[in-house]
Amino acid sequence: xxxxxxxxxxxxxxxxxxxxxxxxxxxxxxxxxxxxxxxxxxxxxxxxxxxxxxxxxxxxxxxxxxxxxxxxxxxxxxxxxxxxxxxxxxxxxxxxxxxxxxxxxxxxxxxxxxxxxxxxxxxxxxxxxxxxxxxx
Numbered sequence: 420x421x422x423x424x425x426x427x428x429x430x431x432x433x434x435x436x437x438x439x440x441x442x443x444x445x446x447x448x449x450x451x452x453x454x455x456x457x458x459x460x461x462x463x464x465x466x467x468x469x470x471x472x473x474x475x476x477x478x479x480x481x482x483x484x485x486x487x488x489x490x491x492x493x494x495x496x497x498x499x500x501x502x503x504x505x506x507x508x509x510x511x512x513x514x515x516x517x518x519x520x521x522x523x524x525x526x527x528x529x530x531x532x533x534x535x536x537x538x539x540x541x542x543x544x545x546x547x548x549x550x551x552x553x554x555x
């Protein structure tokens with residue numbers, strides 16, 4: 420089991436203001452709908468889902484590849500991956516993401532799909548995840 424060595428307060432002190440921290444939390448390869456009014460709430464909801472074996476949320480781990488929020492009906496489509504095909508919670512993870520997004524008021528239908536291409540690797544992680552896991 421990995422031990423978390425950094426918390427939100429430590430990160431904020433290290434990088435400064437909330438805007439800088441928000442940038443560090445965004446994985447470099449995740450596609451999203453930042454112009455949509457529900458984007459920040461959906462992004463925050465996804466950040467509440469954790470890989471049970473790693474003390475970092477799945478968004479910052481870079482497991483969320485795409486979040487598409489439709490402008491006409493607020494339906495949300497998510498493409499995600501897992502750290503490995505043998506992940507013990509592979510069957511549960513899409514439901515966990517869907518349930519987290521359901522908490523956002525105004526969201527329409529939600530579809531979460533697991534994809535394996537491209538294969539996940541640590542380069543997909545946000546800087547905050549790398550800090551929390553001592554991967555710098």
